[in-house]
Amino acid sequence: MRMVKIGFFEWQSRCQSEHGCLHYLQKLKWPKGFICPQCGHAQAYFIQTQDLYQCTFCQHRTSVKAGTLFHRSHLSLQKWFWAIYFIGSGKGGISAMRLSQLIEVNWRTA
Numbered sequence: 503m504r505m506v507k508i509g510f511f512e513w514q515s516r517c518q519s520e521h522g523c524l525h526y527l528q529k530l531k532w533p534k535g536f537i538c539p540q541c542g543h544a545q546a547y548f549i550q551t552q553d554l555y556q557c558t559f560c561q562h563r564t565s566v567k568a569g570t571l572f573h574r575s576h577l578s579l580q581k582w583f584w585a586i587y588f589i590g591s592g593k594g595g596i597s598a599m600r601l602s603q604l605i606e607v608n609w610r611t612a
């Protein structure tokens with residue numbers, strides 16, 4: 503997955519909500535709209551309560567997070583996005599300790 507380099511404020515506005523992050527992730531994953539990972543069909547029902555897409559053709563269910571590093575993570579997308587932002591913007595990287603302070607998780611997670 504390639505991250506587009508964007509400015510701090512744009513990033514911030516996108517990541518204000520979990521929904522905004524999800525929307526951004528969705529655009530990265532399906533730039534031209536939903537594609538079923540199983541059959542390639544381009545239409546799906548959205549199951550809002552579970553954040554899942556169900557293919558109208560083969561009934562396969564998938565989520566925006568499926569197959570990405572966000573999948574099965576207990577961290578909120580917001581924290582992930584900030585982590586990625588800080589890692590990507592720091593010259594020469596960022597220490598796990600510093601990152602853990604910035605996004606308020608323990609350093610093991612970072």
Ligand SMILES: [Zn+2]
Nearest residue numbers: 538541557560
């Ligand atoms: Zn399908």
